[in-house]
Amino acid sequence: MKIGYPCKNLSVGCIGDKTFRLKSYSEERLVSTVQNNLQCLLEMLLFNAAHNILFFRVTSDLVPFASHPACRLNWRGAFKETFSKIGTFIRLHDMRISMHPDQFTLINSQDTAIFKRSVSELSYHAGVLDALGLDDTAKIQIHLGGVYGDRKASIDRFAERFETLDEALKKRLVVENDDTRFTLADCLEVSRRTGLPVVFDVLHHAILNSGETVPDALQCAAQTWGAADGLPIVDYSLQKLEGRKGKHAEFLEANAFEAFLEQTRPIDFDLMLEIKDKEQSAVRAVSIAATDPRFVTLPSFHGGA
DNA sequence: AATGGTCAAGTCAGC
DNA sequence: GCTGACTTGACCATT
Numbered sequence: 351m352k353i354g355y356p357c358k359n360l361s362v363g364c365i366g367d368k369t370f371r372l373k374s375y376s377e378e379r380l381v382s383t384v385q386n387n388l389q390c391l392l393e394m395l396l397f398n399a400a401h402n403i404l405f406f407r408v409t410s411d412l413v414p415f416a417s418h419p420a421c422r423l424n425w426r427g428a429f430k431e432t433f434s435k436i437g438t439f440i441r442l443h444d445m446r447i448s449m450h451p452d453q454f455t456l457i458n459s460q461d462t463a464i465f466k467r468s469v470s471e472l473s474y475h476a477g478v479l480d481a482l483g484l485d486d487t488a489k490i491q492i493h494l495g496g497v498y499g500d501r502k503a504s505i506d507r508f509a510e511r512f513e514t515l516d517e518a519l520k521k522r523l524v525v526e527n528d529d530t531r532f533t534l535a536d537c538l539e540v541s542r543r544t545g546l547p548v549v550f551d552v553l554h555h556a557i558l559n560s561g562e563t564v565p566d567a568l569q570c571a572a573q574t575w576g577a578a579d580g581l582p583i584v585d586y587s588l589q590k591l592e593g594r595k596g597k598h599a600e601f602l603e604a605n606a607f608e609a610f611l612e613q614t615r616p617i618d619f620d621l622m623l624e625i626k627d628k629e630q631s632a633v634r635a636v637s638i639a640a641t642d643p644r645f646v647t648l649p650s651f652h653g654g655a
Numbered sequence: 656a657a658t659g660g661t662c663a664a665g666t667c668a669g670c
Numbered sequence: 671g672c673t674g675a676c677t678t679g680a681c682c683a684t685t
Contacts, residue, residue, distance in 0.1 A: 358679095371681060372663060418663060453676065454664035467664070496666050530667075530676090 351581070351644040352446050352620045354405025355632040359394040366390030367411035375420050380413075384425060387412050388432045395439055402647050403632045405446045405620050412478060417470040426481045437482035443648060446620050447488045448583060449475045458495035458508035465511060472519050479522060487580025489524045491549045494532040494540060505536060509543045524583065529554040534567050541574040548574045551585040552610070553624070565613055572617050580620070586610065587624040602631035604638060611642055618644045 358367055366387050370379055391408065398406055415421040426433070440447060455468045472490060479488040498504050512520070525541070526549035527534040534555055537548045550571035552564065559567070572582040588599040588606055602625055625631040639645040 365680085367679085369662090369680075371661085374682080415663075420663090452664085453666075456665065459665080461665095464665070471664085498666085 351618055351639065351642065352404040352646055353623065353632055353635050353639060354398070354403055354407065354446070354621070355623050355625070355628045356407035356450070357409040359397055359629045360627070361629060362390070362393050362397050364390035364393050366394055367409040369411050369414040372415065372418070372420060375415065377423055380415065380421065380423055380425075381428065384413050384429060385432075388429060388436065392436050392439065395436065395443075395445070397629065398445070398632075399439075399443050399648065401629070401633050402636050403629065404444065404646060404648070405448075405622060407448045407450055407622060408478060410449065410451055410475065413474065416474040416477075417467070426477055430481070433478075433481035434483065437484060440482060440484065444646075446580065447479065447482065447484055448622065449478065449488075449490050451475055451490065451492055453493075455492055456495040457492065457511045458498075458504050460496075460498050460507075469515065469519070472515075472523070476519050476522050480518070486521050486578045488522065489547070489549075489579070489583060490519075490522045491524045491526045491583065493526055493528045494536060497531050501536075505532075505540060508540055512544050512546070521578075524549050524579075526551050526585065527554050527558070529557040531558075533558050533560055534562065534571065535560045538570055538574065546574070547576070547579050547582070549583045549585060553585070553587040553589065556589070564610075565617075568614055568617055568619070572619060582617075582619040583622060584619045585622045585624055600626045602627075602634050604634065607635060607638055611639060615644075 358365070368383050368386050370383060391412065395406065398404070413425050416425060451471050455471045456464055457468055459465050459468065475490045479490070482488070494505065494508050496504060512523070524547045525537045527537050534548070534550060540546060541548050548571040550568050555564070555567055562570070568584065575582045588603060602623065621635070623631050623635055
């Protein structure tokens with residue numbers, strides 16, 4: 351088990367997901383922004399290594415507008431060396447990396463133009479992971495998409511569209527249960543048809559489910575991951591107290607987290623903490639999980655080589 | 656320097 | 671039919 355947090359670190363003092371307005375787009379602006387974001391990514395990874403946080407979700411804003419027609423820069427070429435340097439660092443520390451395109455990425459859209467744009471967006475994400483030289487355990491997680499008034503047809507469309515994708519995308523995609531449309535059971539059905547691994551989101555499952563317990567749900571999701579995919583990925587958060595449903599908690603609650611570790615004990619997975627205070631919770635989770643036999647540490651973490 | 660409306664992209668619930 | 675939530679802050683025009 352590796353523990354991580356998504357996209358940004360609030361204490362390193364740099365902003366790794368800087369962007370700008372399309373209206374003010376220029377290649378110069380893009381280059382300086384990407385330079386900043388990559389530099390900051392490395393700083394966040396340095397922080398993570400020092401705290402034994404070996405799982406990290408890279409922001410989709412790393413290269414702003416990468417999939418937009420306005421962007422004609424060959425960003426992989428322009429930043430080849432930086433990507434390579436960061437990738438080497440990641441591999442050296444045996445870190446796990448994931449990405450999560452946002453809600454505009456819809457494989458199953460009824461509108462083929464939206465599907466096309468989604469493929470471009472996915473290609474950009476895969477391009478980042480490829481540029482870092484990461485193996486097939488570096489995943490891109492997406493939701494199944496919209497229901498469009500016909501759940502079955504929308505699931506069918508997802509499966510059909512998936513088959514048309516390039517191998518470079520197929521091998522990195524994983525699907526995650528959401529909290530309003532598609533349950534874990536839906537994702538498992540898609541997995542049976544496509545072979546896609548399923549990310550289990552604990553909070554989404556608490557809000558929208560088919561009655562499965564957490565251990566049972568996790569067990570089913572875990573079985574969808576093959577050897578080349580790496581350990582199953584689990585997203586963990588708890589409901590914000592008094593918050594609207596689905597809101598992420600402000601900080602990690604130690605008791606609930608210990609109970610979760612206890613509850614899931616026989617199954618090993620990598621854990622993404624979707625909690626507001628980001629790395630703070632990850633640091634706490636690492637210390638709580640330190641006694642768990644599943645938990646992995648860097649050789650140097652306890653003062654060794 | 657501070658402020659507040661706005662930001663590439665889509666869906667869907669709720670008015 | 672339109673607006674806001676999702677995620678959330680940061681951009682940037684205006685003062």
